[in-house]
Amino acid sequence: MNQVVISTAYITLGQMLKEAGIIDTGGMAKWYLSEFIVYVNGEEENRRGKKLVPEDTVTLADGTKYQIVGK
Structure with a gap:
């Protein structure tokens, strides 16, 4: 499972898609x-x-999965 690390309380789905390079x-x-x-x-x-x-x-x-992870 891929991880997207955030340093804020939340990230929007649109921001996550960009951050993950999708x-x-x-x-x-x-x-x-x-x-x-x-x-x-x-x-x-x-x-x-x-x-x-x-x-x-x-x-x-x-089927690619991403987990949101806090810093």
Whole structure:
């Protein structure tokens, strides 16, 4: 499982996708989420502003998993 380390209380789903290198710019988040299924903690999520906190898990359509980890 890949990890995304954050130094703040939360990170948005759009920011996480950019930080993980899945998208190139924050503006691509809306498009990505409309084209691909993304799960947050096992539930389908399409809001780029969804707040992710440490211990949350993001799963992409291809099965790649990312865990949010606090610093």
